[in-house]
Amino acid sequence: MKIARYKNKMIHLDNVRREDFQKLYDDSKKGSLICPGCGEPLRMHLGIRSHPYFYHHLSKGSNCNDTTNSEPPRYEPSDSNEYIETNGFRLPKSRAVLAEEPQTSYKASQPLKITRPFSRGNASPNSVQSDYLRKLEAIGIRFDGNQEKAVVNTDGPLLILAGAGSGKTRVLTARTAYMLQEQKANPQSLMLVTFTAKAASEMKRRLISYPGMDQERIHQIVSGTFHSIFYKILLYHSKEKWSSSNLLKKEWQKEQIVKEAGRALGLDEKEFAYDLALQQIGLWKNTMVLPRQVKPDSPWEEKTSLLYERYESSKEKNGYFDFDDMLIGCHRLFSDRPQLLEQYQARFEHFLIDEFQDINKVQYELIKMLSARTKNVCAVGDDDQSIYAFRGSDPSYLLEFEKDFPGAEIVLLNQNYRSPHEIVETANTIISANQQRHKKEMKAQYAREVQPVLFYPYDEEEEATMILTDIQERIEMGASPEDFAILFRTNTASRAVFERLAASSLPFRMDQNMESFYERFMIKGMLAFFRLSLNEDHTDAIRNILPSLFLKQSIFRDLQAESILKDCSMLEALAHVRTGFAFQEQKLKKLADVVRSLSRLSPLAAIECVEKDLGYQDFIKKRGSEGNKWDKGSDDIRDLKVAAKNFENIADFVEHADHMIGMNREVKQAGKNLVKAITLSTIHRSKGLEYNTVYVLGAVDGSLPHDFALDSYRNGDPQPLEEERRLLYVAVTRAMEKLYISVPHYRRGRKANPSRFLNGLNKNL
Template sequence: MKFAVINGETILLHADTYERIPAWRLLAAQGKIRCPGCGDALTLIAGISADPYFLHTTVTHCPLQGAEQPSETAEAVHTVSSLPSEEAAAAVELGSFRLPQRRPISQTMAESAMPRPGYRERLNPKRMIPAWTGRNDDCLHPEQQRAVHTTEGPLLILAGAGSGKTRVMTARCAHLIGEQGVDPRTIMVVTFTTKAAEELKQRLSAQLSRQQAQALVSGTFHSIFYRILTHHQPQRWAPHRLLKQNWQKRRLLLETGALHQAQQPDMKEAELEEVLAIISRWKNEYLLPADLSSLPFASDEEERARLLYPHYEEAKRHHGWFDFDDMLCGCYELLLREEEVRRRYQERIRYVMIDEFQDINRVQYETIKLLAAPQNNLCVVGDDDQSIYGFRGSSPAYILGFTKDYPDAKTITLEVNFRSRSTIVGLGYSLIGNNRARWKKELKSFHTDEGESFLFYPADEEEQASRMVDEILHQRASGASLSQFAVLFRTSESARPILERMMEADIPFRFIHEDEPFYEKQAVRWALGYLRLALNPDDAGAMREIMPTLYLAHEQWNALRSQSILDDKPLLAVLPRLPGLKGYQRQHLQKVGEILAAVPSCSPAQALELIYEDGRLRDYVKKRSREGAGQTRTRTSDDLQQLLAAAKRHATIPGFLAHVAAMTDKEKARRTSAPALGESVQVMSIHRAKGLEFDTVFLPDLVEGALPHEFALEELRSGSAKALEEERRLMYVAITRARRQLFIGIPRERFGRTTRISRFIGEMGR
């Protein structure tokens, strides 16, 4: 249904009113949008693949209920004409504070750096991909069969996205064992994940006996190398000596005095995490402490890592601990130094197959070369276009240089994409062709139908999330399974509004991440503490929360509480009268009290702006974040902007705080229960999505600084395109997860700042 009533006034959904959708969406959530026929409440569904429409929230006998079918995609792509802005309401003054201008709820966001586009638009690839015409009744096409039957000597299989590489690897193992009579115990298959190894064995069990499949030497690099280590040196590599978590490493460094020895006793947790990640990358490249003296360092964090690295290694060695990286280095050193051990494994392992070879690092590669020698029946399977783990030390240089290391290697390219529809294959191919460091491939699509790919341009990250959730609701109503939807993000900052909209809509989802929940982040807790104290000046928990931002030590809490009791006044009222304060401190605390007295009459967004600016919370957070490491500096400031974006959806501070409490409770319940499986939307980083596939994929925040990430753009400005090429590969991986539909969000504002459309859009489509 395209029309509804608000306070007796009829509203109509059409191209000239689409910019009012965010405002109408909020009014619908408050039950203020009604059906003109029966008067019942309507909800607004404004997704992506179809025109927006109003929908009855309950089944009624309203004659208009049958008019709720939306226009479908082919006829529904409009261009929105610019609307005259409504006049902003006059600025509101409270005491000595001038509040931000109160805007009508339907007013659009600030002008973006992008042109004003339509409600959505199709994205067609710059280069169309031909459909594969070589169909036959065989399970494998000719190039796949050639890969299966090429068993002797080094072999490079370039397996493009969706090209059936798991099928080829399974068939190759079955051919070696079933037709060539090779003992499965002499075949080693290394996969990127334990799940992939199990899947290969399950598929193999359908073609051979279960005993033969289980006899295969298979697993991840870590699992196989660790088995070798524990067989030969069980005491040195006992499982209880493994440092699994960063907090264990930090405790070791503190207890052994290693941080003091490295002249960094006050290193914060965020700094230590980044330093440990750098050390891990160096170890994966097999760069030992002695190798670092001649290396230039790109950042302060790398310099800290150089100082800490030898002391960390000595602390582990002296106390008998090891970490995951030591498993790789330890196995390499064992085989390199112990000739008899190396000879035994070389005699036993006759065939080696490596999956996801584009993600290999130096220490893994050097170890595999030792194991595969001297026969060199080494088959590596991968796609240089999907090398996305540079932060772990992996590099596409190994797959690109494989034929140089093995000049007699054969190369087979699997170019038929069986997964994605032709438009999606074309978008990925058009994009990745802009990378210079890659093997050239001529991709083809198995499917003749095109599939769907849309760009959509929401006002901000909040509306972007609402559009995605509405699209899921629209498709679920048409019978789609939730498990076939995935939301893939570059960084976790993109996930918060999407998760909130899904929780509000009671859509089951599965979300795996390492970050702490948004509303538990320190900067967010400070801002919320100010809001709670504004509503209740005697809120002890809120006062204790914000004391550091007022440069008050927690030791002053007792004095503040005592003063409040003596004067019989709220904590906030006696704050400026604390003993021992300097004049400028007393003035600032007095001002904070006046700000918080004005806050209850503000909207949540106006209140936060006052607290950030006049209350100087933003300055405090920036000062604290400058002491952090790397990306932490930016994230902390962005947390405040995200909170402000969330607040704009609420009319009152109590309502906003109630929303925060509800989201926090739901998040805690979700974390304490088993992860949702089966009928649930998958929400994950692009890195985690590698190897997976879904009918419909949403990619939020396709803007400069998000994807490609800002650090890649900084490197590009410094003259290096290496990081940008990895970002492009990451985008390619994201695109090729989609089988049928790809929806790309380009918010006009993100974290309160106007955006520029990602360069990747222009590279891949038109």
């Protein structure tokens, strides 16, 4: 059904402006759409698998059809966003001199046509030469030929290139059990390294179910993450120095030290990105760059390098250490005490390293040190899934494994046992464009004749609506919430879909470290002006606007005193601040009137007023993106404008932001105990996991690939762009049955171009 009565007018869906679909959808939930046939309320359907349409929500309305073939006038809803209200005047928005951009039309979702016909992957059966592998086969644990080779070839260096869904965990655990049972290896001579404690416990859980395995022998294997293994070595040899009581376990403990150093350097706590500075310090440490070796590339890095130096000095003075020090300390221990290194080299015969593509320099050097005698290093990884460069990971260690370990054998696990042919072929097409990789192609074991789908929402708001509609429909058809994962490039991209899920009755979970969109630094600063327009004595808001006014936090107490002495609001007290700069003081005198005017504007107009009239744009340019190459302050404000379009006044928008901040905390708390829940996750966090149905958000240039990678590529560095393509590959290969990739027409209020990573797929539409 495409005809309805809306605001006392007949409308035809084909004539509704594309950008108004979401508004019409929202209004239909408020009862604003009426069936012209029976007078009952209608809802608008906005999903992935069908064109938009109207339907009876409360009754079937079986006798109601489109009752007229006449073409109604084009739908032109009143749109307050066409005007900007300033100082009591309602002025039209400025328009370009050139002709208006053509209206975006609805584009139906498109299944990818997989041109290569399915033929079962050539997974040659194993030869079952091993007695122990026969025992495993008897209990249903089977291996293809390449998997068996990876299990039984235990002498010398071995690189196992394990593609997505190729059963690498099964191979790694079977190899461990094979060495213990058939080769009678001493469990204390094996080092099994994983990248997460969860992966280590999963391998132990599998091992205990294998024939001949028992808890005592498994417990004797030296297994765990790099940090846990090498910390135990440090603790054994220097218990007092490396006591856990001296460990900086929490981020706030480290931030406390760098902030103290920052104050000595004159860095304002509200303005300088200390969290990013700590991330950069961690990167330097993991790549074994000492403070005196840092070569800053920017003024921000220069400040951070000074913090790095003071941070390390403070830790050393007080006897503290952080997690990165565990690896650096162990490397230093072995370098300073070669005899001790020889003892460990004699103890360990075999090294099994999982997720080798994510190894960093200090981890790699430690493994090279310890394995120098035997060279029995089994490295398991996939260069196509190397996505942690920001933490110091470097896929070149995997790509150049044979140089450091001459004579290394390479085994390719290229059979995908997770996903159907249609998804595997899609992933192959995407990743094949990368140049720095081992050439390989994954093969599926089955086909479902269900193609991956590209769908085309208007913007982030509609993207979230379409996904939620699709999930609700599938759950009504019998699916369970845990079948679904919604994956995105950065946390800010999840804002709209989080809000849709929070307003629904569907259970969902997300990462515990995911902050609310409305608590981001630039967003919080912008909303602070809105809060002050509603309450001129809002103390947190006063604190949060000071950075954008280029005022130190120390001035807050002066404002409190001035407010009492002059019997005025905190906002009015800003007019009495003396900074010594005439221009700044003049601006502060006008501040109260402008802030008060915000309460009369629409949220979108208010944002633009703060940007221009209160200099927030200048603040963003000077401070907003300092040190952060991934999330720019200007991008956050553009995201805020998209959210603001849904609200008519400041009060409702601020109330919504507060509600979402509260919901973020509530969902994180409830998510700890949820088993059957939709997963909301960054692509990075989803690595190693799998879901029946996966939705990938924002496959457009600037999002995936990220703007930073595109800028790097234009400047001659292709590596970040290749990593972005690997990110999309990881997202796609999480899907076990169905895959949906979103290609919005607009992102952050601007026209978006489909991701260049989809170019190869577009040929198959």
